Amino acid sequence: MRIQFRALGAAAFAILLVTATSCKKKAPVAxxxxxxxxxxxxxxxxxxxxxxxxxxxxxxxxxxxxxxxxxxxxxxxxxxxxxxxxxxxxxxxxxxxxxxxxxxxxxxxxxxxxxxxxxxxxxxxxxxSGPPPPPPAPPSANLSGVDMLTQQAQDAYFDYDKSDIRGDAQTALQHDAQLLKQIFAADPSFTVVIEGHCDERGSAEYNLGLGDRRAQAAKEYLVSLGVPADRMTTISYGKDRPVCTDATEQCYQRNRRAHLSPGTAH
Amino acid sequence: MKTKIIIGLILALAAAAFVIGSGKAQEIRGTISGGEKPRIAVPDFRGSGSAQRFMDTFNQTLWDELAGSGALTMVAKSVYPLNVPQRPQDFRPPSGNVSNGPWLTDWSNPPARANYLAFGYTGEQDQKLVLFGFLYNVGQPDITSAQVIGKLYYGSLDAEGAKKVAREFAADILQQFGAKSLDGSKIYFVSDRTGNKEIWSMDYDGSNQHAITHYNSVSTMPAVSPDGRMVAFTTYALGNPKIMIYSTETDKRLPFYNPVSSAVETPEFTPDSRHVLFATSLDGWVQICEADVSGADMRRISHVRAIEVSPKVNPKNPTQVVFISGRGGAEQLWSMNIDGGDLQRLTDGEGYVANPAWSPNGQFVAFAWTKGYEPGNYNIFVMDIARRIPVQLTHGAGRNENPWWAPDGVHLVFSSKRGQTTQLYTMLADGTNVQQLTTRGNNIQPVWSKAIN
Known part of the structure; x- marks a missing residue:
């Protein structure tokens, strides 16, 4: 059922795309x-x-x-x-x-x-067309590994009471894997901590275990993408470090995350 | 139906209390099977001379202790006779129908209809507060057979001394009815009132609150050893969550060697106070383990790709462990042997379960459950573990978690968010007589320790 919907959606998108392209082409002709x-x-x-x-x-x-x-x-x-x-x-x-x-x-x-x-x-x-955008800064020139990680790493988000890596989390972690490889190449001593977090609804006791599981799952996925396991550690903060405290699904989702932070050596 | 279950629970608890209770049990059994608690009259005591200053404190403490026990029906002061005795010699038997002064029937007849009368007075003696405390069975024909308690109690000549003698007198009275006094028992809990979660301690009635840890980190999930001498907890003070154990006698840290793991949490002592069960991350999942109180000889109990936390050992059957497991989906209450065998799910799979706690007699488990409510909206339940019938004690008044049994097996302490903050409350195990213990900051995860003698 869901696959059918997806196929339909893709078809609709393709039609839109064709329409948009034809419009653009017409404009200079008129x-x-x-x-x-x-x-x-x-x-x-x-x-x-x-x-x-x-x-x-x-x-x-x-x-x-x-x-x-x-x-x-x-x-x-x-x-x-x-x-x-x-x-x-x-x-x-x-x-x-x-x-x-x-x-x-x-x-x-x-x-x-x-x-x-x-x-x-x-x-x-x-x-x-204006001037072209500046090229990305070279890793070692201005941005330290810490800066790169804190500015560019993306959080991986999870479903309630789950530690499965969703599609959007895969995309985020694929981005993070490239980033980590770049940072590790520039700084051989760099390590990263993968933090696991939960929303406020579960019990503190279970959430500490769930946050640990989320961090482990994110690490396992990064390892599968070729990031060296010995450069990554994990920690669970359960629900003790929320990024927001509203009782809304939007805020709950922001808190159900794996987050990358620099290792203690940095 | 629900009422029947609750009444059944109360009777079972009362019967349990009665079995471990005193020699006066015969009389109490009659009262309980009759479905009514003994009625006690407690008129205000007066103090002679400088002792009078502390009598408000004394009378309030004595009344609260007796009323809060759940073992007695307090006769309202408004129906007491005007002529209140202070000493045994104040009683004067009537001549026929003519009153000669205070007498037992003043209290046993309507409107008071009391079974028992607590009376006495205080005075100053050698710069100490002395209480002359009496308990009379006013259903008896004469004062000799009426006297149940006649005793002197000593305390310092201040409010603390007044509280002390009131509690000791109340403990003696409660013992007559098979109810255990909570005097001297302590509650360990987590408070963030300093800005960080630290382990705190207080007396059972909420007095004498003080911090045990000062790590300015996150220190949570306390457990107290059954002998009352150790408190274990989970802390981030060393980086990743680890277990620490403190002596309650010195407030000093004892050695505990944590396994190499990203997370070690939810410690709990075995009934002999010699081992610790806990949850630790192994192969990517938090699992149940056991070690001795130094952390040595660690043994893994569960082997499953699921999150498992909060192991709690039956105090009367050290081979039975209840715990929270996410195996099969939403976390539920499970039971197993301490060797990992004989796995059984105790809750029906609905909602999410947390915080199991055994009653002192090993017959009931209290826990938090979202059954019937949205995720996060926990209520307190108690389950007779043999019959597996859960009884709901709170009904949506805030978020209710962390139930823990008092040493008397009749009270529960728990945390509840009934406003902006989470505070600790006590209630009887039938859900009645709810009392708030804390007010400052957020206070969670209470565990109740018996008094150390």
Whole structure:
């Protein structure tokens, strides 16, 4: 049953992906109207009012950005019963603004409709790629093994009263295994402590055993990924070191964890 | 149905108390089988001269001790006769129907309808407080046959002395009814009131609270040896959780060699106080082990890929161990032989079980169970181990854990979170007469030790 759902989900995702890709490809092909003239035309034309929808203005500010920055779309529409912007922005009010974060150069088209007639106008935001992100710091240059571990290690989470390594915990520990290998290679004396923790609901006595089991299970999984067993020790804190104390499943889940911390030599 | 079980439990407990009780048992058996506890009148005692200052303390202590025992029905003071005797010679037999002064029938007739009267007075003698304490069976025809207790008690001339003589007098009275006095018994527990979990000690009534450990770490799960001379606990003071043992007489640490393991926890002494059972992580799972009180000659008892903690040895049958095991899913109460054989699950598999504790007569196990409630919402249960019928004593008033039997086999101490903090309470083993013992910080995991003589 669950597998069927998963297959369905994957199919839906694939369709979405295809749709998204085709949208992106279309954008540069569509010929935008001259943006400067369109963007600057803000004065409502004089004359007798008509029931046909009319776009008074549609601008982007700034017109060109670097990737990761934002631009603001502003518009003013009269007499329309139905106003929308494409690129998934959807229906909008007659007068408004919207902050957008496009990843590539993109053209937004505003469409205003009424029974008597419609109006469209487009504006293009130019996106330059900007400087590339800095490369990850070399292990020994700035970050010590302790810093790397405390900043980059991911906790592995567990189900209630269980010590099985779930799928998300496998992903976290696979990340941690790579990290540990990197740290151990840079510092041959480095050791790591795997802490096992529990939520507050079980008894203190059983939770100490359960936290021990969680730490052991996480260690066993790391060993299976090639992390040397003699560089890792375990400790159970049961429910004595919670990261939160709310009586909610969200907080309980945060506390049911295996956490990596530097060994005592560091 | 539930009421029947509870009544059955009370009768069984009372009968157990009676068997180990005093020579006056014949009379008490009659009372218990009649379904009623003896009615006792305890008018306020007065003190002569400087002793009077401490009589509020004395009267309160005496009343609390007798009322808290569960062995007696306290006759309300509002129905006492106005003329209260202080000495045996105050009694004056009536001439026919004409009263000549205080007499036994003043107390045995309505409205008091007492079976017994405790009376007396205190005075100062050589800078000491002296109590003249009497217990009369007011159903008797004359004062000679009425007297059950007539005794002098000595204490220091202060509030502590007043408490002392009141407790000793109460202990003598309770002994007449087969009830054991808790005087001198101690409760060891865990408190975080200093900011860290430390092992603490107090008298059975909540007085004289003081810390035994000062590790500024996490020290929890105390156990007390049946001879009262050792306290074992689990501590992070040395890094990973390990067991330490302290002498209760010197408050000093005794040697205990822990196995090489990531976790060693939940120590418990055997009835002879010469061995310790505990849980330790072996091959990736916490398992039940036994060693002598120095940690030597360690022996693994359980061999299963499951978490197993809290081994507790039957005080009357040292080969029977109850413990908490996660084998088969949610942790439950199990029983086994001390060699690991004859495994039996005692609870029905519902909910989660924790904190088993044997009654002194080896007949009952008290424990915490979430049955009928969400995970984490524990209540206290007591199970007759032969019949395996659990009786629920608390009903959702906070989170109730860590039950432990008093040496009298009639009271339980337990922890309960009934507000922002967790505190220790006592109750009778039928769930009634709940009294709060602690107020500062959070207080958990009590164990009750008999008095050391």
């Amino acid at each position: 010929a935008p109207p001259p943006p400067a003239a369109a963007a600057e035309n803000t004065a409502p034309p004089p004359g007798p009012s008509t029931l046909a929808a009319r776009i008074n203005s549609f601008t982007a500010e700034p017109r060109s950005i670097e990737r990761g920055q934002s631009a603001t779309l502003r518009w003013s529409v009269a007499n329309a019963t139905d106003i929308s912007i494409d690129q998934n922005l959807g229906e909008v009010q007659a007068n408004g603004s919207r902050q957008v974060f496009p990843g590539n150069t993109i053209t937004y088209t505003l469409t205003a409709r009424s029974a008597a007639g419609s109006d469209t106008r487009s504006v293009t935001v130019e996106v330059s």
